[in-house]
Amino acid sequence: MSTAAQTAPYYQSRVSDFVALLKPRVMSLVVFTGFAGMWVAPGLGSVHPFLLAVAMLCLAVGAGSAGAMNMWFDRDIDEIMKRTRNRPIPSGRVLPEEALGFAIVLQIMAVMGMALAVGWMAAGLLAFASFFYMVIYTMWLKRSTPQNIVIGGAAGAFPPVIGWAAVTGDVTLYPLILFAIIFFWTPPHFWALSLFANEDYKRAGIPMLPVVSGVRTTKIQMFVYTLILLPLTVCPYFLGFASLHYAVIAAGLSAFFVFTAVRVLLSEDLKHARLMFGYSVFYLFALFLAVMAG
Amino acid sequence: MPLSPVHKDKLKTNLAILGLIAAFCAIIFGITVVRISAGEQSPDVQTEEAVSQ
Numbered sequence: 001m002s003t004a005a006q007t008a009p010y011y012q013s014r015v016s017d018f019v020a021l022l023k024p025r026v027m028s029l030v031v032f033t034g035f036a037g038m039w040v041a042p043g044l045g046s047v048h049p050f051l052l053a054v055a056m057l058c059l060a061v062g063a064g065s066a067g068a069m070n071m072w073f074d075r076d077i078d079e080i081m082k083r084t085r086n087r088p089i090p091s092g093r094v095l096p097e098e099a100l101g102f103a104i105v106l107q108i109m110a111v112m113g114m115a116l117a118v119g120w121m122a123a124g125l126l127a128f129a130s131f132f133y134m135v136i137y138t139m140w141l142k143r144s145t146p147q148n149i150v151i152g153g154a155a156g157a158f159p160p161v162i163g164w165a166a167v168t169g170d171v172t173l174y175p176l177i178l179f180a181i182i183f184f185w186t187p188p189h190f191w192a193l194s195l196f197a198n199e200d201y202k203r204a205g206i207p208m209l210p211v212v213s214g215v216r217t218t219k220i221q222m223f224v225y226t227l228i229l230l231p232l233t234v235c236p237y238f239l240g241f242a243s244l245h246y247a248v249i250a251a252g253l254s255a256f257f258v259f260t261a262v263r264v265l266l267s268e269d270l271k272h273a274r275l276m277f278g279y280s281v282f283y284l285f286a287l288f289l290a291v292m293a294g
Numbered sequence: 295m296p297l298s299p300v301h302k303d304k305l306k307t308n309l310a311i312l313g314l315i316a317a318f319c320a321i322i323f324g325i326t327v328v329r330i331s332a333g334e335q336s337p338d339v340q341t342e343e344a345v346s347q
Contacts, residue, residue, distance in 0.1 A: 015310045048328050054321055109318050116325050 010103050015242045017088040021071055021099055022064030022106075029284065030063040031056060033182065036288040037163030037175055040241075047118070054117040055166040059126060059159060062110035066130040068103035068153070070138045072096055077204040083197055114166070122166040129158035145204070146212040152178075153186030160288075174241045177232070178291065185284055186224040188261060190251050192277035195219075196270045222276075222286045225259040230254040233287060236294075246294025250287060257283050 033282035036057060038044065044052075071078065071089055079090035088094040107130055137152030145151075157179045164175035194201055194208040195215065201208045209218045233254045237247035260276040297305070 015307060018307075018310075048332065050324055050328050054325060057321070113318070113321060113325075116322065 001008035017093040018102060018203045020088050021068040021094060021102065022061075023071075024064075026156075027060050027064050027087055028066055029281075030156070031060045032062030032285065033288050034059045034163040035161035036292050037178060038167050039163075039292045040174065041149050041164045041167035048166055051117045052166065055114055055122060055163075058114040058117065058123075059109045059162055059166075062114070062126045062130055063159070065103045065106035065110060066133045068099055068106070069130075069134045072099045072103060073134070073138050074142075077206065081148060081197075081200040083200055099238055103132070107181070118166040119169050121169050121171070122162050125158055125162045125165055125171075129155050129162065132158075144207065146207045146209045147192045148207070149209075150187050153190070154183055156186055157182035173239065174236065177239070177241070178288075181229065181233055181287070182284070184232060185280065186227055188225045188257075189277065189280040189284075191218050191222050192264070192273050195264070195273040196277075219261075223258070223261040223265050226254070226258045230258060236291070242291065242294040246290050249290040249294070253283050253290075 038052060038055070054140045063206050071087055074084075075087075075089040075096055078084035078087050089096055089099055107127075111123050111127045111130075114126050133152070133155035137148065137155055141148040160178035160182070161171055161175040164178075165171055191209055194210050194276065195218065198208075198210045198215070204212050209221065230251070233250040234247050236242035237244060237250075257276075257279065260272070260279050263272045
């Protein structure tokens with residue numbers, strides 16, 4: 001760890017700084033996909049709405065605390081990268097030990113709350129997802145392999161499975177397909193970001209794919225993952241889990257995602273990578289909205 | 295009791311932490327109430343009450 005992160009001047013922290021530790025934008029995506037998993041689970045009406053609301057809150061807090069732990073561990077590289085140097089810890093607004101304590105307590109509360117509200121399956125999955133993100137991805141993969149986001153991205157794919165398990169108490173094929181959709185969405189999403197933040201990752205020594213294998217290889221991989229998503233997102237219809245309306249919407253959204261990947265592949269202009277990144281966020285929201293509607 | 299400068303600086307954050315703990319306790323209480331109510335309404339409990347009468 002760099003000593004710079006330890007010697008940043010300390011300013012009095014505010015509540016909003018602790019909220020920022022939780023990565024609210026990531027939390028919103030987690031909650032939305034988790035809610036989608038809950039919505040499509042059979043027997044939703046048989047669970048008390050208060051318990052479901054608590055389960056969603058625990059999912060949000062669990063995801064947020066994993067994000068806070070990530071910020072605690074990555075405070076040295078966050079200070080180096082322009083994109084992240086204004087985060088609460090590298091900017092000195094929150095002490096590292098405060099952030100760690102805050103994150104650990106929130107994580108324990110989230111898992112306990114989930115277990116008491118809806119059961120041990122959902123709580124266990126939440127705990128495992130947080131462990132995977134914090135230990136497997138943040139502490140191990142992120143700094144050691146260009147496949148970091150491919151494997152580590154599994155952590156972000158758990159929310160729909162957790163939502164499903166909160167209602168049914170088990171895991172079946174449909175939530176696993178939703179898991180797979182997010183799993184294969186994650187690499188092109190983050191590699192699009194890393195294309196226009198390449199210098200930042202290089203400076204911080206993070207072995208993102210564009211840094212290690214070059215921009216061309218990364219663009220080809222992004223294209224391949226979007227091609228995989230096309231049949232995968234239509235899968236729920238053919239397996240009888242979703243309607244034809246869903247299949248048409250999913251096919252259209254995924255086809256456009258492939259199109260954005262082709263534009264990135266054929267052009268040197270970073271504008272296309274930015275557009276692809278922006279579209280990838282909209283894509284996931286729209287897709288899961290279609291899952292809920294279909 | 296007069297508040298020291300340190301107390302004043304940390305007051306908002308500490309009150310937020312107190313609020314968080316209170317909210318957690320309230321949620322656990324709510325879960326307990328909901329689960330007990332669900333238990334009272336379950337067919338098994340109603341059958342036992344009918345038998346005991």
